[in-house]
Amino acid sequence: MxxxxxxxxxxxxxxxxxxxxxxxxxxxxxxxxxxxxxxxxxxxxxxxxxxxxxxxxxxxxxxxxxxxxxxxxxxxxxxxxxxxxxxxxxxxxxxxxxxxxxxxxxxxxxxxxxxxxxHKMHAFVRFRELTEGEQSRFVAWFEPDHHILRATAGFFVNRFATMHWSILTPEGSLHWDTRSLTEGPPAEKTDAPGDDPVEAIWKSYYASTFNPARVNSRAMLKEMPKKYWHGLPEAALIPSLVAGASQREREMIARLPTTPRRMGRRPDPS
Amino acid sequence: MAQLDIAQKLSILADAAKYDASCSSSGGKKRSSVGGKGIGSTSGGSGICHAYTPDGRCISLLKILLTNSCIFDCHYCINRRSSNVRRARFTAQEVVALTLDFYRRNYIEGLFLSSGIIHSPDYTMEQILEVARSLREDHDFRGYIHLKTIPDADPALVTRAGQHADRVSINVELPTRDGLHALAPEKSETRIENAMGFMQTAIADGADARRRYRYAPVFAPAGQSTQMIVGADTANDRDIVARAGRLYGQFELRRIYYSAFSPIPDASAALPPRRPPLMREHRLYQSDWLMRFYAFTPDEVGDAADPVTGMLPLDIDPKLAWALKFREQFPVDVNRAPKELLLRVPGLGPRAVQAIVQARRWRRLRLEDVGRLTVSLKKLRPFLITDDWRPISLTDRTDLRQLVAPQPQQLDLFAG
Structure with missing residues (x-):
């Protein structure tokens, strides 16, 4: 062997x-x-x-x-x-x-x-602004399903090259200071900031761009499964937005359990 | 009236923009913020959906109007002059700040900006342009920008818009000239199509200049798109598909969006009292895919519609409807049939067809092989021949439609 x-x-x-x-x-x-x-x-x-x-x-x-x-x-x-x-x-x-x-x-x-x-990590990472003296740092907590943290670094560097940012995950963290990328140890959700004032404005956008005349929770859940919701500030609004819709849609939102999210302990669905 | 704060204005102006279905951030040029002074990148390929609302639609761009005041009175539009909706107006700098604040937090791919017409088409176009200019020039923003251009604006302004934007669009609004005349009396099909023609030339010239001169300005590298409202006038699906076919052919559009006419607050009495089923919009999108990815002509899609009403069936998709109508074309042998015929098989998509064509160069395919390339064999079986499967006279059975059509209760979700 x-x-x-x-x-x-x-x-x-x-x-x-x-x-x-x-x-x-x-x-x-x-x-x-x-x-x-x-x-x-x-x-x-x-x-x-x-x-x-x-x-x-x-x-x-x-x-x-x-x-x-x-x-x-x-x-x-x-x-x-x-x-x-x-x-x-x-x-x-x-x-x-x-x-x-x-x-x-x-x-x-x-x-x-x-x-x-x-792709979902590119989409669903949400940064929160943390003020460090004169400087701002944008910090996100994210839990990928696979070992993709390093593989996504290039995307965030290209997109946010002039920002100071950090992405924290249970497997490790990445930090960018506008010039170089450094790796850090695994993190906890509480290491990331708990709020950002812009989130209130973002939520008001999310609620207004939703069209209650066309509720289709199944289409939403297919692309944005509940396992991602805990990291998305706007997802907190979903139950109340759907509440005005039909009983059937309300049940669909209530029924789906949140997937437990710990790396490596879940059987592979594929 | 009390001053509105940013969040209140955003509620009004996002609500006013949401009836435009387009939200894509795809196509165009690959960009990165590395080496620049600002932020933003584009993939050059497909865009990213950063969130989904409970209507199932994606949020990719911050989609807002600069103002929802309008001098026009189009009946289907929530922002028409005679509507009692609350009005608001952003300054250019407010939109710039909002876009950057959202972008930094990774909420969006960029901005989709449109506006009600205020004062004059030129004045409105200048305001839209100022937002794009400031984002690109003052902030070196390299994310995605989609601008709605105003058909009657000065071509010089429209040209500048195209130099800042990844994508530009002008809505044809309604599928027929009569519909437009009845519901948007101040708009003209001729002026809209002239503006689209102008844009097409500008896009082609821009691309040509880039091929010859490396530093020529880029012009709307993601092309132009348009939108048609479905169900507000009397046009049937065959009319709509035919118009779409002409628009793709004439103006080299990247996309046509369909927006099922949605009940709007404070609706005009000129509108139909009921909205069309959302499934109708979905079937039109499917017919659009058939033309763009499956080599169907608009006439062939039209063949799938009911000969009398001109409407596509709601209970089955247009590809299946076409196959049931032309069942003499089936079954198709996966091991021999040309690609074009495989693409006609209900349940086989372009990727599966590509995989079949590659795999059969080396060996003969069995039913289980096809099963690994598709979601479900149930729909396929009556239309396919494989090494170990041949549907015996199944395509002649009169109950074939019942065999392959989805169960009716699945429709409820989309019903009006």
């Missing part, structure tokens, strides 16, 4: 280097154990961590994009599934094009889940 120690939950580069070396030797997927950091290993594995030579392999272009996304998925099997796919791709390069293949469709769905999570 070979053991590969990866630096982090989202260590795509580490996976890539190791996978390349292992695949060059055609080490079967069931002979490799993928580990993150210093997590305890089982007995066999403890002895087998070896330095890996740097090898190059040729894979279809598409493969790296798929692997880079799937590496961010919260499924503990992701590194192993990807390595098994790599071995298969080396023999059947066209298999990636076959989305109807059972295993490919599983990995493509994982890729989609990560993509959706990234």
């Amino acid at each position: 070979r053991v590969v120690r990866l630096d982090d939950e989202d260590d795509f580069d580490g996976w890539r280097t190791a996978a390349r070396a292992l695949a060059a030797e055609r080490v079967p997927a069931d002979q490799v154990l993928w580990q993150i950091g210093d997590a305890p290993t089982d007995l066999f594995a403890a002895t087998a961590g070896t330095a890996l030579p740097n090898r190059s392999l040729t894979v279809p272009k598409d493969f790296l994009g798929l692997a880079a996304s799937v590496c961010l998925h919260r499924d503990p099997q992701r590194f192993s599934l990807l390595y098994a796919l790599l071995l298969r791709v080396l023999v059947q390069p066209h298999i990636l094009q076959d989305r109807a293949d059972r295993r490919i469709s599983v990995l493509r769905r994982m890729q989609q889940a990560v993509g959706r999570d990234v």
Whole structure:
């Protein structure tokens, strides 16, 4: 049994280097154990961590994009599934094009889940202004489903380059000071500011742009599931906005339970 | 009257703008605030919906009017001159500050600004322009800006609007000339279409100049769109689809939005007493997708409508309606049929079709393979042949519609 120690939950580069070396030797997927950091290993594995030579392999272009996304998925099997796919791709390069293949469709769905999570994080992060002397810092608390914090940094840097901002998550935090990005430790919700005066104005916009003549809670819930509501100041208004609508809509809002939100403890719905 | 504060003005002017269905922040040019003095970025591709209201519609842009006062008296419009609605007006700087405050907190992708016509079309256009100018020039704002342009405004002003905006739009308002004449007597189809034609030329010239000169100004890189109100006049779905087809062809529009005429407070007596079902608007959007992504012509979409009333069915989507009418085209063999025919199969979308075409280069597909590419096989089965499946005379059964149509109770959600 070979053991590969990866630096982090989202260590795509580490996976890539190791996978390349292992695949060059055609080490079967069931002979490799993928580990993150210093997590305890089982007995066999403890002895087998070896330095890996740097090898190059040729894979279809598409493969790296798929692997880079799937590496961010919260499924503990992701590194192993990807390595098994790599071995298969080396023999059947066209298999990636076959989305109807059972295993490919599983990995493509994982890729989609990560993509959706990234998109929803871009959409639903809400900054609150924190005054630090002369300076303002915009701070957000967010709980992604997958290990996407670092992967979303570029989006926020491009968008808010001239602002000081921080994004806090249960897995780590990011801080931008208009020049450089630094990483910080995992945070708690209470580390972020509890309010921002602009939220009252935003809520008044949210309430006014809603058209009560066209209530359609199902469409809203599909795109903005309840699990995100706790981070969205405007979501607090939803029950009262819907209250004026039909009984059926009120029931739909009341019925759906809030999804418990802790990383890694929830079974993967896909 | 007491002075209104920002939140009160926002309530009035967001409420006044919400009957415009367009909210997209898609298309255009990729931008970033890195290296600039301000904030803002655009993806150049699809936009982001930052929130959804309980009507299921997305909030992507801060969508407001500069003022809801108007010299026009269009019957379907909540802001018409004769309406008793409360009036408000933002200054340009108030809109700029609000946009930036919302943007910094990641509530929005940018601004969608429109206005009632006050004093004159030129004066109104200048006010709208000042907001966009200040955002771009004073604040180096690089987020998305959609400006509604005024059909009768000076072309020089409209040109400047296009240089600041990602997208511009002019609403055709009603699907037919007669409808416009009856409900918006001060507007003219000819003037609206001339303005759209002017915009089309300006967009094309702008894109052409950018190809030749790197530093040529960008002109509305996300193109132009328009909106039609559905159900306020007597136009049927076939009329609407035909008009949409002409508009796409003539003016190279990126999008046509449909807005089911919504009961408005203080409604005019010239309007129909009942609103159209929201499902009608939904079916029109589906017909729009058929033309944009499924290679249906406007006439083919029209074939899916009822021959007498010209209306698309409400209980099934127009693609299924077309397939039931032309069932001699089916079943289609997934392992052989050309892409165009696969796109006609109810339940197969462009992505699934693309995946089928790629996968079958290497092997023959079975029903379960198709199942992995689509949401449900139930609707597909009668129309498909796979290696292990052939619908035996199923397409001739007269109860086929009942077999594939969704259960009627699902309709209640959308019913008027």
